[in-house]
Amino acid sequence: MGGQALRALLARARYEVLPAKATEDKVLAHVPRDVVVTVTASPVKGLEPTLGLTERLAAHGYRVVPHVPARLLRDDAHLKDVVERLCAAQVDDVFVPAGDADPPAGPYDGALPVLRALTDMGRPFADTGITGYPESHPLIHDDITVRSMGDKQAHATYIVSNLCFDARVLTDWIARIRRRGVTLPLYMGVAGPVERAKLLSMATKIGVGESARFLTRHPSWFLRLAAPGGYAPDRLLARSAKGFTEPSTGVAGLHLFTFNQIAETERWRRALLDRLGG
Incomplete structure (x- = not known):
């Protein structure tokens, strides 16, 4: 499975969590401080x-990356307040998607204007992430999403790919955006x-987070996750190992969608690291 290179990706894994009532306790109980949340x-x-x-997780010593969806920002003053609050919490990394709010809460209907505003503010965060779509976005043509990444990269420092369960699609997408x-x-x-x-329980809760909502727009993905034997991250990584670990692909790490199954995700990661000799 790519051995040393795959171990390095797992060591740099990020855990996406949903801001539910029990999330803080779950992170504190199961997530090492060197894992980005x-x-x-x-x-x-x-x-x-x-x-x-x-703010609470940062105070506990975690490096935390909040999602700041453009469509949830009411105006320039709201963005400034959010930036000041995060900087006060010593947050140095934010993820800026467009978001799903319809209609938008304010003037920002996509991520690029927010990214430009952050640049105009002097780039208050060391790192800024944007979204990539290995499979078609439910509302936006694929060519537009790739072109949009090109427009955004002057204001961002990394890309997080959205969910995909097809190793060939993932590796083809990486090659395509690099070209x-x-x-x-x-x-x-x-x-x-x-x-x-x-x-199943998480997916029925409306508005709990972008990763759960994304599944509702891709019912075939939900079936692959929910079906007995339908999905195992080990198999996906095994099939994608070369595409993820070749230096030319520029893959910096894994972004693990936990769906708040945080203990299970960490046990799986540690077990896989052990199997790989990590």
């Missing part, structure tokens, strides 16, 4: 749960070892 945002609940959890001049480091989005019952 990213916190989603909900168009139903707004940014406050994301910002609050980010088209997208050079930012990639964190490859991979679903963790989700349990069917918990996934």
